[in-house]
Amino acid sequence: MAISYKIEKRRVVPNWRDFKRTVNLNELIISGNDFPKLEFDVSKVAADWNSNKSIGTAADLINGAFISEKFDFKELQEATTFIMQHSEKASNLLLDVAGKINGGIAEDIVTTNISQLEVDSIDEFQAHFESQLAYKILRRTKNRAKSELYNPIIWVELARLYAFFGVKEKAEKAMVVALQLAPDNRYVLRSATRMFIHFEQHEKALFYLRRSPSTKVDPWLISAHIATSSILSRYSPYVKNGIQIIKGGNHTDYDTTELNSSLGTLEYQEGSIKNAKRHQQLAMKAPNDNSLAQLEWLSHQDKAFEFDTNSFKNVPNHFEAFAFNAYDSGKWKDVVDNSINWFLDLPYSKRPILLGSYVASMYLKDYEKAIILCKMGLKANPHDTIILNNIVYSLMSMNKLDEAQPYLDSLTRINLSNLDPDELVPLQATLGLCAFRSGNVQEGEWFYELAIATAQSSNQKEMAEMATLIFFRELINARSHEMIEKYLQRIGSINPGKHLDIKQLKDEAIKLYSEYKANQKTDTKN
């Protein structure tokens, strides 16, 4: 059976996106002390233009207008028209800018998001489906990084691509270069934190955060430190700084959303629901995707926290929170759609893959989609037991035995004694499915019963019920009459309660059984 896992303790670990999308989310804006601004006077270059109209003075005028963002004066319009009329004397750059100013879209020159100017993001999106393109992007980024040894941003991008391909060592090396170039930069530090946590190198994440003086004063970095410390069951020394920052009120609500969310989670874990709620309320004044997902998670832990998707539809990249919320409501298609968007937003992350492939295969029976998702996830996590399990489950459900074989081989190489029951139960059940679909009914029964027993012995009631329901389906498909009757009573005793996932599986099992019985009667009559 396919499976996803629910995080026992979710922390507000920074998400790691490519630079352009991080910029677009306004997560890099620094609220600091302003500095004296220079004054600009376009009248001088305008006078020069008036006394000598040439491509040189026109360019000079455009430079003055562009830097000062003063676009509304007649000389500028004249100069841009002049440039366009003498295009043979202009560079492509000059023509581009003159054209935009002349066309009345001067604001575009300074407001256009850089993502719209470049194709990297679109390429990268396609790269999830086309391996060749993915490698092309990696190669291009690698070459850029080599020629821009001074540029930390490109090294973070390279690390992210390596992480996406699951090349851990190279990803780490690239990130260390970025950290050496920019040890205090928020984007670099948050990306590094996320990467080191992804690679389970929490101490390194803490080391680089602690080393930077920015961590003392930057709410985004304090939050990252609190979250990372919490994973290691430690108390971050920056909690006090965080509380002071929030009390100080010198930062925007958006700047402190993750910090409030982190502090709220900490308070919750320490049993102070009142303080936890207060921080969560502050976090939700201007939430981002991460603080939103945190609230969604908390809402499962304690009724004191309420999560209503309607209030947060405008939060960019709300996919994680919305995916889990849709799961609780049994809106399976929404779960898968949000999981895909979540994955595209954070392509190195395996949680959206697990959730999406699990729901697509188990409840929508959309095995093709589940397989695509798993294949994407395996790029960054080629040895992940659950992703391998989920892809085998989908392929076997479609009776694609040959295609499943390589993944099955990878699974069987796993040392089962090292697995938690969370991973072991679905794996045993999937091996049962493989046996059933290969015609080895007895072996299949043995594996499924083992899975159910494993789940029961580790008090995984829901998992035991799920395995039982899937097993029942396979028994019907295999027409294993005695066993069907043996398990019928157990199926009847399953009480899904609020669990819509179990309910759907039970409903399907009962329907399948009715069809089976009806077929049996028809067979007897004939």
Added chain:
Amino acid sequence: MEPTDDNAAASLEGLILNGRWKVIKRISPSTGSTGGHFSIRYEVLDTTTNNKAFLKALNFKAFFAMHRGKDPVDVIAEQNSAFKYERDVLQRCMIHNLSKITRLLDQGTATLENFPIPTVPFLILEMADGDIRSTIDFSNTLDFAWKLRSLHNVAVAIKQLHGIGVEHQDLKPSNILIYENGKISKVGDLGSSLCSAIAPLKNPSGRFQGDADYVPIEYLYGHIEPDEIKRGRATDMYLFGNLLSFYFTGFNMTNLIFRNIDRQFRWNNWTGGFSTVKEYLLNGYSKALREFRKEIPNDYLGDELCEMLRYTCFPYPNKRGHPVALNENGNQYDFHRIISRLDLLSKKIELDLLKHGN
């Protein structure tokens, strides 16, 4: 700011100054412009040689208009001091025979009775054909050799200035003057320059002295390099890179960087200061270099100029300079490598043109 009839500085036409210079006519600012909108310019004739020259008369009235409410005594003292400074720097250049700086031919004070301010200090400089803006174009087909030769002249000028302890601080297209039908380029307008030997306390705040349209990017975010000499030299180096970018694209490097960063990082939107924005500027600068490179079809020239732009306009002032010079104590911002490279490049391009022509 426009001078009127009650302004002595605007009434010099017809006079003979210092018994030698006949004031012919007022000229528009861009003809042989050396910036300085607080001066009125004239064409003058050297009565001993019949050569034309350029007169720059200090316009007190413009200062009063600019600084309304300020004590006139202070304004006069300030402007006298600025004028005296420019004169002294030009004299210093003259004494040292700086060949690529607009030459000071004479200086003095005209006295015109019946004017509220009767004295008009003036400088007489060699007359240029114009500034590079009147000659340059930004097409891919224009004589690159000319651009390289002109930039070579500018680099020599900066090296000459640095050699006598002067940092120009206001390199921009309107201050690059051309002579002999464009064969020679010289640097003009030393009014914003710094010279500790002449005026050690000219710019105690360290703020940018030149035209804001061409400002090195760090100043826009309030960053001021504490070491005065380093600051002055790093500024000149960036301004030279700005010019290089302008010569080939029509865009200076600061604007090229701004084209390649998100609006939130622009100087007028950012409040976090230079230390928090510098990596994002660096990322924009990398993209700007790629944009610049695309504008030059000749691969060899494009790569060479892109490399020169890379180290002259590095956004961090302490990392500017030729890669080899970065490790040379006290030599980081020296222009000698730029000069030899431009010399080589211009000769190579000229040779290519000759070969191509043959």
